Amino acid sequence: MNILTGKTRHSPWIRPLDEIRDLLCLEWAHYKRDLPHDDCPSQDMCLLSTTYLYWLFKHAGLKGWEPAEGVGMDDQGESNPGGMKAVNDRWYSHNWLVHTSGVILDLTGDQxxxxxxxxATKDDPRYNANRSSEYAKQRVSSCRLGKEWLKFQLEDPDSSKLLSSILRSLGPGHGQDLSCP
Structure with a gap:
């Protein structure tokens, strides 16, 4: 169930998440600068973005967030319902964060x-984490580029200033108080 509708669209999380996504868009564009242009900036950026967000939240003291992963196709090309179900009703491999309260956070669903x-709530039918949480954590831990994006932004004066503002607006208490209506 998507909760970015109606009054929840005005949640204190929305503006900071928009700003975080704007920062990620800069990283995506730089990363893809030599690749053919695609229509969706977040295409194939879910692991890098989930890694960035995971370490950003750890840096900010936001507790309870863990990575999740699902694989849409197995090695033989057989359908395996995991990852994210696209608007075309097909499952694709995907990474996102899940909070201990049961909330899913995904900044690349537009792909x-x-x-x-x-x-969204953890029972959103578009998501299925068919990889273990240990596996998802290992993937995020080994994803160096997502961590490097965060490190660069924390060291860059302009990005750091914006990140400081975002992190102040989220504050450590927001992670524990996040709930779905």
Whole structure:
């Protein structure tokens, strides 16, 4: 169930997440600068973005967020319902964060035809983490580029100033108080 509708669209999380996504868009564009242009900036950026967000939240003291991963196709090309279900009803491999309260946070859902920023309940039928949480954590831990994006932004005066503002607006208490209506 997508909760970015109606009054929840005005949640204190929406503006900071929009700003975080704007920062990620800069990294995506730089990363893809030598690749053919695609219509969706977040295409194939879910692991890097989830890694960035995971370490950003750890840096900010936001507790309870863990990576999740699903694989849409197995090695033989057989359908395996995991990852994210796109608007075309097909499952694709995907990475996102899940909070201990049961909230999903995804900043790259638009690559599958959904909203750019998704805050949803854990039972949202578009998501299926068919990889273990240990596996998802290992993937995020080994994803150096997502961590490097964050490190660069924390060291860059302009990005750091914006990140400081974003982190102040989220504050450590927001991670524990996040709930779905």
């Amino acid at each position: 599958f035809g959904h909203e750019e920023i998704i805050l």
